[in-house]
């Protein structure tokens with residue numbers, strides 16, 4: 007690693023809040039430039055399980071950033087071979103699209119190759135590239151105040167820390183965001199009920215076989231179930247549909263009670279093949295998540311000592327771009343802070359934020375348009391999806 011920080015960051019302490027893919031990538035990129043960085047993460051320790059299943063990195067975003075961070079070889083050693091293949095079925099388990107039996111096409115030089123990696127494995131991989139003790143675990147950020155040009159940060163466990171520059175990479179319920187803007191998230195109209203299955207091979211063998219270590223979507227008019235493998239042999243599923251904004255409160259369902267959620271899902275998917283119910287039955291704990299987004303025309307005045315990246319800056323409905331975009335933010339921010347083109351911190355942060363918001367605006371609009379087709383497909387949108395995949399192969 008280079009030893010001396012570029013002049014804007016010389017003698018500056020940087021605090022990154024959140025050890026997600028965005029925050030960790032930024033820490034790695036800044037350390038390569040010699041900056042003094044700590045990452046404060048609310049998870050109790052590195053072994054705490056990361057929510058969610060696999061994510062795919064893209065040629066011109068996530069993979070490009072891995073290359074810039076000198077982590078591409080580590081990624082190649084850790085990604086889940088063949089998990090990028092896609093299978094689409096209908097509610098009766100008729101196969102509409104199938105990439106599972108296609109030959110091996112792994113090629114990191116191909117811009118269409120989107121290798122998948124388990125989220126926890128990705129986290130560990132980036133942490134291994136950091137200086138020892140960069141991540142401070144069990145540090146749930148609560149608030150901060152400015153004392154003599156320095157931020158004094160307060161954490162839930164009573165700890166405090168100081169930093170000259172604070173970067174909020176603390177995800178969709180960011181606590182840092184309110185120091186940058188008061189623009190609030192909006193509801194997309196779609197909600198997902200998410201579940202994880204530890205031993206699908208035993209608990210729901212038919213579904214395990216159908217997923218076959220790849221990406222499975224099951225779609226019918228108005229509802230979808232997506233199932234993905236996890237690196238530990240488990241499965242994650244997302245049951246998605248459109249719901250009123252206050253549905254979680256008005257549904258009468260106790261989402262902490264697995265039996266109640268199971269009963270709801272079996273009723274909601276009553277005319278689907280009962281094999282899907284084995285997924286719900288095998289899940290011991292559900293998470294219900296309204297899919298929100300920040301407005302795509304958001305703007306704020308840059309500050310010299312606090313900024314945002316990833317979901318904290320531009321939460322959008324899932325579209326396969328979130329992790330990739332958070333990583334691109336990290337690359338852009340690290341470049342603006344260290345490339346020597348800016349005479350002061352505020353100009354560097356402003357240049358980064360302009361680029362970050364412009365990119366997020368385009369992707370966010372696409373994600374908002376796409377979420378209805380994912381959560382509440384129509385006959386036409388399912389046919390369009392099949393056509394799109396087939397055209398891509400021609």
Ligand SMILES: Cc1cc2nc3c(=O)[nH]c(=O)nc-3n(C[C@H](O)[C@H](O)[C@H](O)COP(=O)(O)OP(=O)(O)OC[C@H]3O[C@@H](n4cnc5c(N)ncnc54)[C@H](O)[C@@H]3O)c2cc1C
Pocket residue numbers: 023024025026027028029046047048049058060061062145146147148175176177178179180181198244295315316317318324325326327328329330331332
């Ligand atoms: C159902 C679903 C499926 C998705 N699938 C994909 C996909 O396939 N591909 C893709 O690219 N994206 C996907 N996304 C989006 C993706 O998960 C996010 O965009 C991405 O994780 C954002 O990265 P981040 O680093 O900004 O934030 P996060 O990944 O949310 O990380 C934030 C980190 O901050 C920590 N934190 C939070 N609050 C505090 C606090 N107060 N103090 C300290 N630490 C804190 C959290 O514990 C976490 O470690 C999906 C999203 C959802 C909801």
